[in-house]
Amino acid sequence: MEYALRLLVFDLDGTLVDSKEDLAVAVNVALESFDLPPLPHPMIYSYVGDGASALIRRALPPEKPDLLQEVLDRFLAYYGRHLLDTTRAYPGVVEALRKWSGMYRMAVLTNKPLAMTEAILSGLSLSGHFHDVRGGDSFDNKKPHPEGLLHILRQEGVEAAEAMMIGDSRNDVLAGRAAGTVTCGVTYGLGASGFAEHPPDFAVERFPDLFRRIRPAE
Template identity: 40%
Template sequence: MSLDDKRVLLFDLDGTLVDSAPDLAAAVNQTLVHLGREPFPEATVRNWVGNGALPLISRGLSGAKEIDATLPQDLVDQALAAFLDFYAHNVCDKSVLYPEVKETLLALKQRGYRLAIITNKPEKFIEPMLQGLGLSGVFEFCLGGDSLPERKPNPLPLFTACAMMNAEIADCVMIGDSKNDILAAKAAKMDSIGVSYGYNYDEDLGIHEPDFLFDHFNELLSVLDDLKTPA
């Protein structure tokens, strides 16, 4: 893969740009306590993040990464509503940007790259998080996990982003921390970049064969340093 022909950079949010696990874990545990259940350590909840709100709270109810198929639907619905309410009040309380994220994004934008977010996070939480972390206005648009009928690893959000930005698949690259990002990119026949930190269920992201795999976010910028600035 050559990055010199890329003009559009599509970023995952949680686990790629933002370490949001502390606030997500707090909301999960508030929900569980509200339902009379035992909370979990933040480190445990970290391994459940990455597929969106419904799988996250379902894992909390199950007490495991593998969701209990026998969970009553009314319990799941009740828990999801409570989780979304608790999280809405603390979207950006303890969440922080990963090192060098803001500096790298601003440098890319200055070079003329077009930036967008494709996340499985519910759409209503995206802008409050960006505002809280000083990233408001950096991205052309954001697609959440409930913005479309399908979410990552389905390629629909990536196709939609291309259409919204009047870009070809070959113009774009998907950047994320989980297999959902890489699998969505592969399904769309789009190039991908993985970051080794974040939330990927303790799985080596390399097994999904992203075109590049970085340990630090600003390595994206270092790869682009010697390439031609987009017109």
Template identity: 40%
Template sequence: MKNLGLIFDLDGTLIDSGPDLVTAVNLTLTELGLAPLASNDVSRYLGHGPGRLIRDVMGPGHEDLAERAFPIFNRHYTEHLVEGTLVYGGVRDALEHWRRSAFMGVVTNKEQGWTDELLRQLALAAYFDPVLGHGALPEHKPAPGPLLACARRWGLPPRSCVMIGDSEVDIHAGRAAGMWTCGVTWGNRSAAQIEALAPDFVIHDPMDLIGLFDTVISVTEQA
């Protein structure tokens, strides 16, 4: 019987999609006659979904171009979706460890179609149910709705679930849902930024996920 639910963010947690997102952003900026950005300048805007990403990278003074930029970015990102994107080392081992003893789902602010295609092409789809991308539900992170939908699907109380992610959006969503929170430092935020959010767990390598949640299981069994 599974008594633990693990909810994973996608970008910066399970996969490093930065190279392809940077490519799509810079092709969009170039097509609009704007200067491309360095990878780090794009990465710091990730986590809030493509609409917010485009508005942020356009910068002040170019708000009028944002609406034109959305379909251009969508086209470029679809064309370059899995060229440089990789699964982080150790992620598959951690998923294999938990797949028989825990429910696992994905909640991301990436569009649902891109999310499904990435998980399929990277051979991760079989690990997760449900997979909730942007647009799957009326709410998206940092609102707790998608996380609570996972818990309901699994028949678990929120306190038997952990939200695992690499940004403030994930930690805030997990906290709002009444779940445990786990911040990872290999994604799009620095270790200092993650630690400042004060999640219940902080880990620095995907392999740290193996055996990490004994505290959650213990609390669940005592409830």
């Protein structure tokens, strides 16, 4: 099936950019600053997707919930200085955005703080492709709540049926469903295991493959 669309809304981490190493290093720096044991990177990767506070809450030992704010502050301070150490766009992202951004309106909706999102997009020269960029602190509710996606639809003046939410996790699928958009899952990211319980309308193994399944609405 081919979908006729006007608006593409992308998640960031695990969808447009591979940021997992910088995130994991920052989490462990924050933990070790409080004499807490570092975690294996794959474990930290599994905690990504629901925003910075949830990431640190999951990384903390269960007997140390009182340290959440201090460790979170340390994480944000360190990560803010190192968020482009190893983070790169996934293969095919730069070329596909360059080719197709003139054919569709494009936006980013992520649970990552907005300032960090904008810094990554700017640092990787991706900002110019997007009409709207929203982070986890842009609204009262993060994904999977549809608030952010519904706002972008209104802002862009696009009907939900002519929009698609693209991401690597259940949060993206659930937000898209609740807003009434088409959903696309990318299986190369961090949270594709969630697609078993919450399948998107279709999934792709490579970012450029998305554009084989859609066409600009007339």
